[in-house]
Structure formats: structure tokens, C-alpha cells
Amino acid sequence: MQDTVSDDDQHFLAEITCFIDEEVIPVADGQDAAEEYPVVLIKRMKELGFFAASGRSLVTYSLALEELARGWLSLIPVANAHTSSVWTVKNHGTEAQKDTWLKSLKSGEIISCLGLSEPHAGSDLQNTRSAARPQDSGWVIDAHKTYITHSDHSDAMMILVRTAPWEPGSPGLSLFMLRRDEWQIIRKLPKLGTKGVETCEIEVKALHVPNDRLIGGIPGRGFAQVMDALEVGRLAVASAAVGVGRSALWNAVEYTKTREAFGAKVSDMPAVQTSLAVLANKLAAAKALTLQAASRKNEGGRHDLETSAAKVVAAEAAVEIALKAMELAGGSGYIEDNRFARLLRDATLFLAGEGANGVLNALIGNKIASGRTDLSWI
DSSP, X not given: OGGGSOHHHHHHHHHHHHHIIIIIHHHHHHHHHTTOOOHHHHHHHHHTTGGGGGGSOHHHHHHHHHHHHHHOGGGHHHHHHHHHHHHHHHHHSOHHHIIIIIHHHHHTSSOEEEEOOBTTBSSOGGGOOOEEEEETTEEEEEEEEEEEXXXXXXSEEEEEEEXXXXXXXXXXXXXXXXXXXXXXXXXXXXOSSOTTSOEEXXXXXXXXXXXXXXXXXXXXXXXXXXXXXXXXXXXXXXHHHHHHHHHHHHHHHHHHHHOEETTEEGGGOHHHHHHHHHHHHHHHXXXXXXXXXXXXXXXXXXXXXXXXXXXXXXXXXHHHHHHHHHHHTGGGGGSTTSHHHHHHHHHGGGGTTTSOHHHHHHHHHHHHHHTOOOSTTO
């Protein structure tokens, strides 16, 4: 993938690595334990141009997110949800919307979250019930959403609502951009991991917005727009999973070099060395698949199979590596003062984030079995 990463991108990635090593890792454990929102780190991400990273090669974007997750996974949902808005406006917005929003979104002056899931519809977005009806040269939105990450600190929200009755083959969904004062937080949801960033249940009540808030200017295109953005989202989650897996594996290797049992270093035990080899192999395979998917998506068009496969494989690898790393650390791995417990808690997010693994495997299997893919992506 070296040929897809420009000199400028390599410089950007080097800055991100420095940021992670010098500014993120030293504070991540403490801020996570305190469930502290990373105000300073988000500011630094803006300064480094991270919120415009999807405008670079998607391979570069993938590598940057991997580094970010290696430092602290709580930063990933902020970047990922925001990037979904940037990607959608850039690729599906009207020229006026691009002129109005893109500069502020890319600079991080405006940070956006993504309002998709509902209490009755998580991965099944076609079952969306939140709705918008036309009125007075605009739309009136009533929405109830849940699992909306970063919704209490974001400046904007790209929200999916129904603008027409459901019909087979035509979901009748549309995306709108909202300002922070246009939705209300019902409650913050306690989570197993990613404790530095909030996840909330929100509602929008009888909100009138002008026509220029409708992404693309034409109603009914929201489902296709979201599916395109979610492929980039799955790349983000796959990349983050590789980053968490790297952190868990590297920390486990270092720990086994210092820990002794039965008169020998744990790292010298053949069984431990075999375990580390298996984990390293799986992590390398997950990274290769993720970068391949990023390269394909970078070419344009839909690539749901590649991005789904990358997300599933990387997610499973991250959880397995984080669990084994905690085991290799012995009893201390179960103590919250050590990093291993945080990494395991965070890794479990990947099994459900950006589409549950079971749902994505069903998608892949259905297309293979039905002959709707020629398997050239494998």
C-alpha cells in the first residue's frame, strides 16, 4: 500500500503517531477511568487536520484511525461519526451545501455526529420511524434516536428520517443536517467501554428546518447516501480494531518479558510464544484485509462486501487478542489500574459497532450464495 500513501500523507501519519505516543497514551488510562471527555485531545486533532483526513487517500485515513485507536478508542467514535457527515456532504450534498458546510466540517470548527439508530431499529435502518413532513418551504422533523455517540458535545447532527411512506424497494428515507440546539438529550447511556465519549438517547420535537438542510436537495435518497457513508464507517471500525489489537498485543509482549513464573520469564515459554504468533498472524491478516478494502473503496463506488468482511475479521481479531492479552497478564490483567482491562472492554464494541458481525456475515453470505458477487473481491 506504500504507493497509495503520498509523501504528504506519510508526514501526516508521522505527526499522528507522535501525537498518540506523546499526548494520548500518557493520559488515556486516567481520563478513561474518570470518564472524562477529551477536550484537549479533540482540540489537538483539529490542529493536526484529523477531521479532514477522509479527504486524503482512504488508505491513509485507515492508517490514521489505527494509530488513534492504538492510543485511546474513545477518540474513534468522534472521528468516525464526523467523517460520515464529511463524506456524505462531499459526495452527495448540493453545491450550495458543500460551499456552506464542508470547510467548517473539515477544519473541525463544526463537529458532527450521526443520528441513525432507533429503539426498535438498530442495524435495520429501513425500519426507521422518525419522520419529516413538508411544510412552509421546508420540513418538520419528529425523531427519536438512541445509541447516538458524541451527541452531547457535537455542533451538528446528520439525521436519518422518513420522508415518504415505506414501499418495497423504495425506503423513502432522507438525511438532514441539524444544529446542536435542535435536538434534546433524553438520557446518557452507561457503557462497557469508550467511556471518554458519551452515547445518548435523543429526540427532535416538531422542528421546522428549511429545504437547504436536506442532503442532496431531493428527498428519498437518504438510504443510499447512508449505505455509502457506512462503508467508510466500517473501514473506520476495522482500522480501529486493528489499532486496539496492536496495543493489546504490544502491551502483552512487553509484560511477558518482565513477568516470571516457575523460574522463567513468561515470554520464554513455548506455549506463550505460540499464542503470540497466532495472535500476530490474525492481526496481520486483519490489517491486510482492511487496507485492501480501503484501497477498493478509494476507487469509488459501493464496496459493501470488502468493507463488511474487513470489519468482521478485524473485530474478531481485536477481541481475541485483547482477551488473550489480559490472560497473559495474569491476575493483574483483571485489575482496572492496568491497561489490559480497558482494552478488552473497548474491543467488545467492535462486535456491534457499524453493523453487528452477525448481520454483516449474513449480508456477505447471502450475496455469495445468490451469485450476486463474482468473488473478485476475495
